[in-house]
Amino acid sequence: xxxxIPAGAAALLLSAMIAGGALAEDVHVATTAIVEHPALDxxxxxxxxxxxxxxxxxxxxxxFTYESAQGNPGTAAQIARKLIGDKPSVIVPISxxxxxxxxxxxxDIPVVFTAVTDPVGAKLVGSLDKPGGNVTGMSDLSPIGxxxxxIKEITPRAxxxxxxxxxxxxxxxxxxxxxxxxxxxxxxxVVEAPAPKSAEVLAAxxxxxxxxxxxxxxxxxxxVSAFEAVVKxxxxxxxxxxxxxxxxxxxxxxxxxxxxxxxVGRQTGKMVVRVLKGENxxxxxxxxxxxxxxxxxxxxxxxxxxxxxEAVVARAKTVVK
Amino acid sequence: MNxxxxxxxxxxxxxxxxxxxxxxxxxxxxxxxDLTVDGSFPLGxxxxxxxxxxxxxxxxxxxxxxxxxxxxxxVTAFLNLRFKILHLLASILTMxxxxxxxxxIMGRPNLALITEPTVLTPFEGLGLPGFYLKPLFALxxxxxxxxxxxxxxxxxxxxxxxxxxxxxxxxxAQGVATGRSTYVGMALSNAMAALGGALFAQMNxxxxxxxxxxxxxxxxxxxxxxxxxxxSRLIVIAVVACVLGSVLYRIAIALALNADVLGLxxxxxxxxxxxxxxxxxxxxxxxxxxxxxxxxxxxx
Numbered sequence: 001x002x003x004x005i006p007a008g009a010a011a012l013l014l015s016a017m018i019a020g021g022a023l024a025e026d027v028h029v030a031t032t033a034i035v036e037h038p039a040l041d042x043x044x045x046x047x048x049x050x051x052x053x054x055x056x057x058x059x060x061x062x063x064f065t066y067e068s069a070q071g072n073p074g075t076a077a078q079i080a081r082k083l084i085g086d087k088p089s090v091i092v093p094i095s096x097x098x099x100x101x102x103x104x105x106x107x108d109i110p111v112v113f114t115a116v117t118d119p120v121g122a123k124l125v126g127s128l129d130k131p132g133g134n135v136t137g138m139s140d141l142s143p144i145g146x147x148x149x150x151i152k153e154i155t156p157r158a159x160x161x162x163x164x165x166x167x168x169x170x171x172x173x174x175x176x177x178x179x180x181x182x183x184x185x186x187x188x189x190v191v192e193a194p195a196p197k198s199a200e201v202l203a204a205x206x207x208x209x210x211x212x213x214x215x216x217x218x219x220x221x222x223x224v225s226a227f228e229a230v231v232k233x234x235x236x237x238x239x240x241x242x243x244x245x246x247x248x249x250x251x252x253x254x255x256x257x258x259x260x261x262x263x264v265g266r267q268t269g270k271m272v273v274r275v276l277k278g279e280n281x282x283x284x285x286x287x288x289x290x291x292x293x294x295x296x297x298x299x300x301x302x303x304x305x306x307x308x309x310e311a312v313v314a315r316a317k318t319v320v321k
Numbered sequence: 322m323n324x325x326x327x328x329x330x331x332x333x334x335x336x337x338x339x340x341x342x343x344x345x346x347x348x349x350x351x352x353x354x355d356l357t358v359d360g361s362f363p364l365g366x367x368x369x370x371x372x373x374x375x376x377x378x379x380x381x382x383x384x385x386x387x388x389x390x391x392x393x394x395x396v397t398a399f400l401n402l403r404f405k406i407l408h409l410l411a412s413i414l415t416m417x418x419x420x421x422x423x424x425x426i427m428g429r430p431n432l433a434l435i436t437e438p439t440v441l442t443p444f445e446g447l448g449l450p451g452f453y454l455k456p457l458f459a460l461x462x463x464x465x466x467x468x469x470x471x472x473x474x475x476x477x478x479x480x481x482x483x484x485x486x487x488x489x490x491x492x493x494a495q496g497v498a499t500g501r502s503t504y505v506g507m508a509l510s511n512a513m514a515a516l517g518g519a520l521f522a523q524m525n526x527x528x529x530x531x532x533x534x535x536x537x538x539x540x541x542x543x544x545x546x547x548x549x550x551x552x553s554r555l556i557v558i559a560v561v562a563c564v565l566g567s568v569l570y571r572i573a574i575a576l577a578l579n580a581d582v583l584g585l586x587x588x589x590x591x592x593x594x595x596x597x598x599x600x601x602x603x604x605x606x607x608x609x610x611x612x613x614x615x616x617x618x619x620x621x
Contacts, residue, residue, distance in 0.1 A: 081332075081333075082325070082329065082575065084452070100431075121433070122527070123434070170530075
């Protein structure tokens with residue numbers, strides 16, 4: 001270990017000389033998430049890769065740290081304190097509880113949150129257009145309006161949609177409010193099917209049989225973890241199942257208009273770069289997801305008694321075989 | 322570990338010290354293995370947050386949270402005493418019921434308090450930065466609650482309560498109303514856990530439905546670590562030991578959070594907790610609440 005130090009120092013010196021002048025200042029970007037989760041990890045990697053593209057590279061002029069609270073809000077609060085003490089250039093909290101803990105702990109260090117569904121409801125910012133203070137970031141709210149339009153485009157005769165969700169997930173409750181708001185605009189009536197645990201998803205889906213023309217599964221961790229149970233009900237009763245995330249399409253959703261968290265991370269990274277270049281976080285409006293992609297599963301659609309319009313299949317980024 | 326991280330560990334350790342005192346009262350004093358705290362900690366946070374959001378005075382809201390916690394503790398005691406449900410099971414029933422109740426109270430899984438007034442608001446004019454103010458406030462609360470608890474346990478009534486836990490039959494023979502003692506002890510225990518939740522929510526700016534998970538493990542770890550470092554028959558010292566244990570536990574976590582020490586990183590946290598508690602349990606001469614619990618269950 002000790003022998004490596006001079007070599008490491010030399011490498012550092014060398015890289016500093018190569019980087020030479022262009023980006024003389026070293027920066028520290030500290031990320032933290034409430035729990036290890038593929039989506040949250042992808043967002044973190046997106047941030048890091050975007051920083052690299054902008055000329056901030058780990059091992060050269062960028063210190064990039066990551067802490068996970070392992071699902072414990074007490075630890076999240078403690079991590080927030082540690083980060084404030086470390087005085088990084090920017091803190092990037094990923095997920096709502098992590099962001100709340102960080103924002104409550106500092107009014108000085110720039111914060112760019114990500115993967116937060118409802119930043120105003122979580123009191124991270126006063127308004128989306130003018131956040132003010134030291135905080136900005138991006139929301140990962142599903143474009144629900146577009147989702148409802150997609151359901152109507154593929155199954156124009158659908159009048160009611162069933163929505164299984166976990167009433168204990170903050171994001172799902174927000175999504176459900178949005179669904180209730182947007183569904184009537186597309187002539188759809190909403191039937192709720194609450195399932196507080198993944199073991200209760202099958203029963204929740206069964207409760208929708210005969211009541212709905214389509215099922216829409218929002219980005220709810222509990223329901224998505226038992227997605228196959230919903231698909232089973234869909235196939236047996238020929239009810240088309242739509243999803244809010246594209247990862248569920250190979251698992252049996254007929255179509256989903258989604259985004260991936262890596263792209264969310266890249267978009268967040270762009271905001272981090274602007275802050276690193278000296279812009280004031282409070283002046284940057286909170287952004288929504290820009291890149292969406294359509295994934296379809298024609299074989300599953302057939303099993304559920306639906307034929308996907310050719311225009312939709314042609315538009316899809318991925319067609320599951 | 323930098324200074325702010327240390328003060329953060331101190332603050333969170335002190336707040337969870339309230340949980341440790343609650344666990345000490347139920348597990349140690351009353352000999353009642355009570356898992357209700359996993360529900361009463363977030364209950365305290367939920368009640369406070371819901372009340373503050375609609376404009377209630379933060380101190381009043383915190384008091385209401387303690388009252389709610391006390392009721393939760395009494396429900397567990399009621400299930401156990403009135404219907405003879407095994408204490409462990411009775412507390413699990415209350416705990417899972419509280420999950421739904423907490424959701425009802427908050428109306429949603431996460432309530433934010435970042436911009437709301439809290440119990441700290443009156444002191445913010447003193448010009449002290451938050452990372453000093455919060456641990457100082459927590460320390461003041463702990464001194465008050467710990468002092469009251471030590472005095473209570475040393476009083477005649479408190480002695481009856483301790484006798485109830487030590488030997489219920491003997492206590493009854495001496496004229497102690499053991500049933501009532503259990504109700505009072507369980508109410509106090511969970512009121513303290515709820516106070517911890519109420520303070521945690523106000524100091525960290527949010528109440529979340531998931532924040533109760535593992536509270537009992539943290540509380541037990543604090544009690545056990547405290548007993549290892551500070552052993553005494555004196556009730557005052559025992560109370561101090563609980564709080565000290567809680568702070569030491571948080572400092573251990575803060576060390577684990579600093580990757581440069583021992584090469585640990587945040588994903589090793591749960592392992593650190595397990596090793597810490599196991600080491601404390603293995604050390605000779607430590608009363609083991611879990612072992613004691615199973616011995617009791619087997620004896621039935």
